[in-house]
Every structure is written in structure tokens, then in C-alpha cells.
Amino acid sequence: MGGEVPISLPSGGDDPRATLAAAExxxxxALAPANPSPQDRSIAAEASQISTQAQADLAELQAQERAQQAEQSSQSRNDEQLKEEQREQEQRDKAAREERLEELRALARRSTQLGEQLVTLDNVQRNQNVGSVLDQLA
Known part of the structure; x- marks a missing residue:
């Protein structure tokens, strides 16, 4: 049973949680059919990239929320001690965000590569028999 179902990709609005859920x-x-088409795979790869960006946005939002909570709870502390702790926390948060962002970028690159490989494999399968494809991959 073939057919076409319109799919709307999330635009990355103000709520990264909603964007993440929609992208997933x-x-x-897109990957629900037993044999997803190249277009299905392309949409799935694009949705994965949007999901990765939403995860990065969510991590940033959570870091900001933690910073706000830390600021509110520490108002009674000594100003110098507070400033030093905030600088240290900001450095840790920044390092964690950069590490997570790099992980997400690597996942996005890998997702794109896999999507391209799937499309290439699909195109090759249309033009050659399965045995010769396996011979080429070996």
C-alpha cells in the first residue's frame, strides 16, 4: 500500500522541548514504513538534525535555568564568595555545554552520513542486483 502523507517539520520555535518532541x-x-523511500529517509535525517539542535537549545535553556536558580538561592552569601562561585560554575557550565554541543554536532554529522548512505544504497539497489552491491561493500 503506497501513498503520500504530508509531514510538517518543526520550525524550532520558542520551546525546545516541544520542538524536540515534534522532531522525534x-x-x-518518516521511518515508520517497512521500506522507507529516499524522501522518507531524507525527512528523517532532517528531523534528526532539528532534534539535535533542539537538544542543544534545551541544554542551554537548562543551564540558564540552573544559573537563575543558583543566583536566587545564593543572594544571602557574601558577594565576593558568590562571584567566585558563579565564575567557577559558569566555566563548568560552559565546558559542559561545549562538550555536549560537540557531541550533538558529531551525532548530527553521523546522522547526515547515514542518511546519505541510505539514499546511496537505495539508488544503487535500483541499478544493480543485491549480490554485486555486497561484493562492492566487501
Missing amino acids: QVRRA
Whole structure:
């Protein structure tokens, strides 16, 4: 049973949690068919990239929320001690965000590579028999 179902990719609005959920739903929907088409795989790869960016945005938002909570809870501390702790926390948060962002970028690159490989494999399968493809991959 073939057909076409319109899929709307999330635009990355103000709520990264909602964007993440929508991107994951689109990715699952695109990969739901037993034999996803190259277009389905392309949409799934794009949804994965949007999901990765939403995860990075969410991590940034959570870091900001933690910073705000830390600021509110520490108002009664000595100003110099507080400033030093905040600088140290900001450095740790920044390092953690950069590390997480690099991980997410690596995942996005890998996701894109896999999507391209799937599309290439699909195109090769259309033009050659399976045995010769396996011979080339070996």
C-alpha cells in the first residue's frame, strides 16, 4: 500500500522541548514504513538534525535555568564568595555545554552520513542486483 502523507517539520520555535518532541515524532513517522523511500529517509535525517539542535537549545535553556536558580538561592552569601562561585560554575557550565554541543554536532554529522548512505544504497539497489552491491561493500 503506497501513498503520500504530508509531514510538517518543526520550525524550532520558542520551546525546545516541544520542538524536540515534534522532531522525534516526524522522524518516527518518516521511518515508520517497512521500506522507507529516499524522501522518507531524507525527512528523517532532517528531523534528526532539528532534534539535535533542539537538544542543544534545551541544554542551554537548562543551564540558564540552573544559573537563575543558583543566583536566587545564593543572594544571602557574601558577594565576593558568590562571584567566585558563579565564575567557577559558569566555566563548568560552559565546558559542559561545549562538550555536549560537540557531541550533538558529531551525532548530527553521523546522522547526515547515514542518511546519505541510505539514499546511496537505495539508488544503487535500483541499478544493480543485491549480490554485486555486497561484493562492492566487501
